Amino acid sequence: MHDLTILLLLPVMGAVSIALVPAQHDKIIRKLALLASFAALLYSWSLLYSFDTTTAQLQFYETTVWNTRLGTSYSLGIDGISLPMVLMATLLSLISILASASIKNHRKGYYLLVLLLESAMLGVFMAQDWSLFYVFWELTLIPLFFLIDHWGGEKRHTAALNFVLYTMGGSVFMLISILVLFDSTPEHSFAMSDMMARARELPHNTQVLLFLGFLIGFGVKMPIFPLHGWLPLAHVEAPSPISILLSGVLLKMGSYGLIRAATTLPEAIISLQNLLATLAMFSLIYGGLLAWRQSDLKKMIAYSSVSHMGVVLLGIATLNIVGLTGAVLQMVAHGFVAAATFLLIGLLYERTHTRDINHYCSLVRVNPRFAFFTTMAFIAAVGMPGTAGFVAEFHALIGGYERWGWIVVILSLGVLISAAYAIRTIGRLFTGPVQCQIQQITDLRKTEMLAASVLTAGFLFIGFFPAPILNIMSASLNELSNVFAVRF
DSSP, rough: OHHHHHHHHHHHHHHHHHHHHHOOOOOHHHHHHHHHHHHHHHHHHGGGGGGGTOOOOOOEEEEEEEEEETTTEEEEEEEETHHHHHHHHHHHHHHHTTTTOOOOHHHHHHHHHHHHHHHHHHHHHHBBHHHHHHHHHHHHHHHHHHHHHSOOOHHHHHHHHHHHHHHHHHHHHHHHHHHHHHHHHHTOBBBBBHHHHHHSSOOHHHHHHHHHHHHHHHHHHHOOTTTTTTTTHHHSOOOOOHHHHIIIIHHHHHHHHHHHHHHHHHHHHHTTTTHHHHHHHHHHHHHHHHHHHHHBBBHHHHHHHHHHHHHHHHHHHHHHHHHHHHHHHHHHHHHHHHHHHHHHHHHHHHHHHHOGGGGTTTTTHHHHHHHHHHHHHHHHHHTTSHHHHHHHHHHHHHHHHHHHGGGGGHHHHHHHHHHHHHHHHHHHHHSSOOOHHTOOOOOOOOHHHHHHHHHHHHHHHHHOOOHHHHHHHHHHHHHHHHHTTTTT
């Protein structure tokens, strides 16, 4: 069995094991979920030892033709763009399961669905066949729908339905683009490499229309304005451990897919470059302003995700090596930061049953560990020097300046807005009288400290030592930027 297939099956085997255990054995079920997710984490990170950072070629590639007539195949592979996403998906899945100790009802179904969701997410990042990619893309909807609908908040049914309808609606446009590309290849193959070769021979207007289909499908999941309507409600109503995956990994599926679509249709994205930049700038400001207005901490983080993913879209739109590096780095940085903030706010909500920022006065006096890690997460969200966000946004800013000049000063405005609501939140943690309900809050426990420490160490390590992750990405991003450079 090949390396990536084993990685794909590890969470599935954990889910099967859980299905065989009687529902009343809660502790065994949780341990099996942790074991399966930890095994996937170790296995994925072990791939680093065999990964060649000097080449942009697919590695650990495996393919098996399923149906010659339909052109479908089981094809998996990773490169310098997908490997960081795979590593982050396995890490955040384990963090999510660690943070799920508060789930008390129907634990068997909950952990089973989380592991199936992890496998589907990994499939999206590793698939090298558009039909397989689409199958994994849609498979993520099933566990997420039930996780939000069954274990979410008061408006969970509406949130789950909105999420599915938005995503499926966008997927229709993506599917149409995939089918048209399939029809355009003489081999009638869904293989990404075959479609890439033939798509560039299509008429320019056809390429633009196809890319717009991909943009809608992937833009819903990122999300970008005005396709973000599902995000705030889904984040607020989803269980906090699921919000970690929703914001930390699921949003990155959209930007990752957009990069793959840009590789397939380079002339189209060059034509739509200014449109993408405009959408990115609008998402930056719009998401930041809405986050600034929120007193509900989960809504604040949800809207800030729209702003941060605007940085990703801007980096992609630059089509140069610096901007693309910033885009992929921001995907990783936001994964760590969003996971940390949702983890900590979720744990606070479990203890206080409120997410109102005004209810957390002088938290530092009675819960110093909560205050420290929450402050670090919000500092990282601003993109302060020494954090992963700074490295990512700096690359996006330089890449944008190379392409559009001083107009990218709007990115700096977005950072200032982020700083405004981050400072306000940090201020509430440190100032004001100690309220009675705050005095009764238990500080972070050992497993919670472990999860928060790992995420904090992640965005600090990348902030101070970005070279390792840049080495992983550099060859693939160089090849990608060269695809666009020869067409300018």
